[in-house]
Amino acid sequence: MTPNPYLFIIVFVGVALVFPVIPLGLAWLWRRFFQPSKPGMEKNATYECGVESLGDAQIQFRSQYYLYAIIFLIFDVEAIFLVPFAVAFTGLPVGAFIAILIFLLLLLEGLIWAWGKGCLNWAK
């Protein structure tokens, strides 16, 4: 009986976590015990090339970024559907090939529509 390989992936993630956590911890300990704390107005200020910062940075931003994310979701799902199709391809009848072709053409039509609407155009 052999253990499930996913078990080792979990162990691997644990070891990979050690990789950043130990240096972070060491740096924190060094600051905690050896470094003089000298806070100050300028040191705590937001970096903005020497200009005084105006307002919050966590604000609304260009909607184009969201549009890309939504189109991405659709086509990422498509890519996931293509993977089982690809794996089973050599054993599939012609009908299945045509079915996946129709599925892709539908999505491609969506992409062309979004393209025509200017969703993929960054500089309008």
Next chain:
Amino acid sequence: MNPTTFFIFTTLLKIVGIVFVVILPMVSYAVYAERKVSALIQDRLGPNRVGPAGLFQPIADAMKFLLKEDFTPAHVNKFYYWLAPCLAMVPAITTIAVVPFGSTLFGVPMVIADINVGVLFVFAIASLGVYGIVIGGWASNSKYPFLGGVRSTSQMISYELSLGLAVIPIFLLIGNLRLTEVVQYQIDHGWMIVPFAGDWRNPLAWLLAIPMWISFAVFAIAVFAETNRLPFDLPEAETELVGGYHTEYSSMKFALFFLGEYAAMITGSAIIVTLFLGGWHFPGIPDGSHGWIFGLINIFVFFAKIVVLLFIFIWVRFTLPRFRYDQLMRLGWVFFFEIALVNIFCVAAILAFHAPPFPKHGLQADESDHGIPGGKMGPAVA
């Protein structure tokens, strides 16, 4: 020792070995290599003070990062500010868990977790890397990191599509997602970039080389974009965004972002090598079942291929100028995405006309196993 204990023991040994003996030195010396190679390209000397030819520079850098003040600015979201560097580092390393980095050594297969959905796992974990960058940018509560963060998200998801679609021709050909099977197929039939190597007289195999080359090019370029390397380094374009998403970071947290990028480069190269360049295989070198020395040579070949790819990464960085953001998005969505999609159907058509279908690898064995490589990968342990 009973087989299960032996299996667990060797796997733990492999995990610790790959993370601390291979990845850690590779990441730190990738930084050194970047500085040395860039110096070579720009006709400078590069680091040459610490140790012979500056070879101890990574150690000096690590000490400096440790001793710099570990400063958390007052305006940041503290929890996410600390979380982001870890999130940038962990997925980059975790990807390597499913990659076969050698054949066998003393009968032990050189892969940590040989799962049957290897490639899907790679994509799932690699795409988590974007969280480190976007959370780092957002939690800094500063304008430059914020812009770097959203840019990076947009760029990474755009190129992830090309990345995912570019590998599908390979699975049309192989019919298996397991990465050890991908390597085995390439040993039997020639590397993916030279699919005719196993069958010189077959014109369809020669025809197949064209879409495979396109696949390889699209995949490699998408890896460049995913790892935020020039010519796609818009998220940290220093001439417009200062330092991009890590502007507000200092000390060890900055170092982790910095090293995370190199770790992502190494794992990205490992995936390219496994999928297209034959993995640990090199013509004329037998696998590890012929003696442990060959097992070691196979591991060496795998990492040598990665080093060559890293050199190309660095070479490109110091040769090509940066894209403009709208050009970058247009290139991803309008050019690479369509090419990758059409490419899939070219391969499907070629395979449909291929009179004797390509042999299917291991599909039958896939129902009941839990990914312990047996059969083709040499003597199984368990």
